Amino acid sequence: QKEVEQNSGPLSVPEGAIASLNCTYSDRGSQSFFWYRQYSGKSPELIMFIYSNGDKEDGRFTAQLNKASQYVSLLIRDSQPSDSATYLCAVSRDYKLSFGAGTTVTVRA
């Protein structure tokens, strides 16, 4: 079992719709949770982090964390073509990040 698993994708959504990304993790000792966006050929760029159970909103992005279910999600509202990228879920334990393989999102105009 991989430490961090994400929807394999690709996920195609129309412009203006909500994109929903899911991530599960196996290590119950995971302490912090991150979503990174990665454009093709570029390095990961931080979108959001979340430490506590519940929701956290930042602009068009909402992260949700449920530690009991070992589940993290990311919602992208009002999706734009510029949101087309691979989204990486990462979990942290003892300062090291473990990443999922990523979900590729395509926003079609």
Add this chain to the structure above:
Amino acid sequence: DTGVSQDPRHKITKRGQNVTFRCDPISEHNRLYWYRQTLGQGPEFLTYFQNEAQLEKSRLLSDRFSAERPKGSFSTLEIQRTEQGDSAMYLCASSQSPNQETQYFGPGTRLLVL
């Protein structure tokens, strides 16, 4: 805040050669991390430093890999006797402990071993 920088951005080498990459973290960040990413996968942790101390090294890292951070500022990652399987993007990240766990990534060094 100039961000994390890495040099070179691209490297092509022949199998068996040694290569060295450099990473300059965000100036006030005392933790520095190295990751490797292959196509279609997320980054994999290799090693990290707090100041000049190397605190952990992944079991995935063979003896051909070595990293240093001699003065607690920039870091180098050396790969000796490169193999084709070493072809990947090598990513450096930094964070500021103890208050921030968030890691910020540099642009990466893309290595191709022929």
